[in-house]
Amino acid sequence: MSLGQVYSTLTTLPASGTLSIQPEAGKEAVIHNIYYSGSIEVYFTNGTLQVKIHSDDSYGDLQGYWHVTSDRYLQIVDKTGSGNTVGFDGVYTKV
Numbered sequence: 001m002s003l004g005q006v007y008s009t010l011t012t013l014p015a016s017g018t019l020s021i022q023p024e025a026g027k028e029a030v031i032h033n034i035y036y037s038g039s040i041e042v043y044f045t046n047g048t049l050q051v052k053i054h055s056d057d058s059y060g061d062l063q064g065y066w067h068v069t070s071d072r073y074l075q076i077v078d079k080t081g082s083g084n085t086v087g088f089d090g091v092y093t094k095v
Contacts, residue, residue, distance in 0.1 A: 001027075001092060001095050002092070002095060003092060003093070003094070003095055004091050004092065004093075005091065005092050005095075006089060006090075006091060007023065007029040007031075007089070007090045007091060007092050008087065008088060008089035008090065009087055009088065010035070010085070010086075010087035011085070011086060011087065012083060012084070012085050012086075013076070013078040013083055013084045013085075013086055014078070014083050015078060015080070015081050015082050015083050016077070016078055016079075016081065017077075017078045017083070017084075018075050018076065018077050018078070019075065019076040019086055019088075020073055020074070020075050021034075021066075021068055021073055021074040021075070021076070021088050022068060022069075022070055022073035022074075023068060023069065023070055023073075023092070024070060025070040026070070026094075027069075027070070027092060027094055027095055028067065028068065028069050028092070028093045028094035029067075029068050029090050029091060029092050029093055030065055030066065030067055030068075030090050030091055030093055031064070031065075031066040031068055031074060031088055031089070031090035032063065032064070032065065032089060032090050032091075033061055033062070033063055033088060033089050033090075034054075034061065034062040034074075034076065034086070034087070034088045035060075035061045035086065035087045035088065036056070036059060036060060036061070036062075036076065036084060036085070036086045036087075037059045037084055037085040037086070038058075038059055038078070038079075038080040038082075038084040038085075039056065039057045039058065039078075039079040039080045039084070040054075040055070040056055040076055040077060040078060040079055040084060040086065041054070041055045041076075041077045041079055042054040042055075042062065042074060042075070042076055042077075043074065043075045043077065044066070044072070044073075044074055045072070045073060045074070045075055046071055046072050046073075047071075050075070053066075053074075055079075057079075066090075067093075068090075074088075076088075
């Protein structure tokens with residue numbers, strides 16, 4: 001992996017499942033887009049404290065510039081009750 005390389009995934013969450021957007025220790029990334037096929041909540045967290053930064057009862061996408069590390073990261077939480085396809089993309093800024 002190299003500086004500027006794409007950091008992304010596309011996955012299906014189970015009902016009430018969570019996807020952590022959290023690079024490995026020592027690496028950092030900027031997330032540009034979050035995609036979802038149903039109701040979600042998005043949090044910025046350190047694993048203990050969290051701030052809800054987005055909530056949507058439908059499908060869609062979210063654009064921004066979120067800096068994530070192994071200590072401070074984003075979590076996408078399925079709120080559909082039946083599972084949800086979610087994804088994100090960004091780039092590594094420290095490797």
